[in-house]
Amino acid sequence: MTASPDIRSAGRRQTAALSLFLVVQTLGTVFFVGDVIGDLREDPTSTHFIFEAIVTAALVLGILFGTFALRRTIELLRAQDQALEVARGALADVIDRQFQAWSLTPAERDVAFLALKGLDVAEIADLRGAAQGTVRAQLTRIYSKAGVSGRAQFAAFFVEDLLGEGVPTPEATQVAES
């Protein structure tokens, strides 16, 4: 899972940058408003004051719009996060059910899941504390139970499922690809 966190951290960076900008903008505006109020007490009819008041009003409006836009961005990011979680949960369900349909043993399920995750034989053996030969034999049995020729077809089985009948949203394909 490398692609999706990147998108999310980019979104988070964008939110942080927007927020920082909003804070700086507010600082400037509040100081400006204070200045305008000071001028108002001195000479409210001067051109200087009128121009400054208009500029300040524009700044205030800018902050309000900026705030609104930032809130939309944050809510959009959250919606995407949730959609991703839902898609991930749905994919886990599909995989679980398919493994049951192939009547994989618990050990085979673990190996199959790790293989789907993209781990190679050595890594799987390492993680499970088993010999590489055992893992290789388990993989062979898994492929034959699933009726696929090898690892590539095994992984493609689920991707194709998602692309064909599942939810063809960008999030769902990202999950499958990564």
Added chain:
Amino acid sequence: MASPRTLTAATPSIAPPSIRDPVVRLTHWGIAIAVLGNAIVNEGGSLIHVTLGWLAMALLVLRLVWGVLGPAEARFSAFPPNPAAALRHLRQLARGRVGHYPSHNPAGALMVYAFWAALTVVIVTGLILTGGATPMQVAADKAAVASGDWSALIKESDGESSDDEETGLRHTAEEVHEVAANLLLLLAALHVFGVVAEGRAMRRNLVAPMLLGERRK
């Protein structure tokens, strides 16, 4: 390391979104720095003191705007002031079992409102004391006095008609400013204590989300 079996079994649950969005975090720490800074630099009317005060005012304004226009958890409607619920929460906390709230907990919400109220009082009295002078004006006046033009000083005390009344108001404002500022520091200490107690009861680090925001795997 978790066994691979649990990896398979782990169907991801939808985590509740963090209420610590960047605006909340920036205003929180900005106000904390401004208040603590002004507690240290308590030379009233000095350029640093006035600037920090205006900084706090700007951040407070932004947080209040965010409380109306921001995302759901940052809005006031997410944490209405409710003393009864706050007491209930404190009783739970004393027993070491606290519920989870999407936004501030009820006791924390009361604390937030009390803090904002005290901060508003401090800012308003500060503005009265400086005659609403912006930091730019304070700097300009200071520069003028430094260069030998003392008219800036005269401008401050040109109210001949109501001299007594004005000094009276100034005096009251000064008293209120100091009392409210001390209250602010007291509330801040109470807040830190609350965070520690809550973090213990929930067995969760509550400081990290406020510092770093949301970190999910």
